[in-house]
Amino acid sequence: MKTADFLRVLDREGRLLAEAAELAGTDAKVPTCPGWQVADLLRHTGVVHRWAAAFVAEGHLSFRPTEEPPALDGAALTTWFREGHRQLVDTLTAAEPDVRCWHFLPAPSPLAFWTRRQAHETTIHRLDAEAARGGTPTGIDPVFAADGIDELLLGFHDRARSRARSPQPRVLRVRATDADDAVWTVRLSEEPPAAARGGAGEADCEVAGPVAVLYPALWNRQPFPTVHGDASVAALWQEKSAVT
Structure with missing residues (x-):
């Protein structure tokens, strides 16, 4: 798969995650992540999206820890998640192919790494959100x-x-x-x-x-x-x- 393919998956999966979270409600339990509610899922994934975007946008060449999520819940938390997902997609879309930044698995380039990694990160957590929502999960290519x-x-x-x-x-x-x-x-x-x-x-x-x-x-x-x-x-x- 090419970086552009992963980017399309990331865009789709983040939107699906937010939709499932809204339907489930932020206080719903996430059966695939014991001990978590949908709010925890949104906070975790939203923080990771912003963390990944910062490496690419700001060109950090060494590891930086994630930041703490804001004290939000309900509709405000879902909106915050959507904003971070959109920021990540836009950052990766606008990035130069030869951007240099820290990454932690072998890859053709840092941009290829972060786009692929966040596509998979978001897909797995979209499955978590859909498990909390119930019903048939969206298919995976x-x-x-x-x-x-x-x-x-x-x-x-x-x-x-x-x-x-x-x-x-x-x-x-x-x-x-x-x-x-x-x-x-x-x-x-x-x-x-x-x-x-x-x-x-x-x-x-x-x-x-x-x-x-x-x-x-x-x-x-x-x-x-x-x-x-x-x-x-x-x-x-x-x-x-x-x-x-």
Whole structure:
């Protein structure tokens, strides 16, 4: 996917998130984020949007912490979220392709990184908002979902801070049933996970299903569609793979 594609997803997903939040109400519980209400979801995502926009707009070359969200609730909080989302989309749209700023995963450019990262950040939290709203969630494009699995397995969990570890070596395979080339192999050990595209070799456990279902399942937003083999490996992933 190109940066322009991620930008379109980000624009759409932020609007869907706000719409679902309005329908649910800011005091509604978010079943996919235990202990959170919709207000917490809006505050978190709104802060992250402004945090990301600042790196690109202001060219910060080193890490900067997020700011505290304002003491807003109800309609005022939803409006604040919409404003931050719009600011992020506009900032990324206007940015020069060679803009230099801090980013934390490998990418073709900082602009490519932030646009992709915020598209996935917003999509996962849009699913959270729709879970609070109830009803059928909005669909996810399979190509985008596969990219999100790439980002999670090959990016986030390639870092030393990943907690997805096993005292005994285990191999988890992730297989999309609706795309021939959407297969990942994750080697779990006491070191950070070693993940790669492809299905070579034996696996202790395989989780399988449509790629647009596997994507949120790997982010622990829903159960794995099917689990074959040693189910304790899938359970280990769900227990230890949270990204913070």
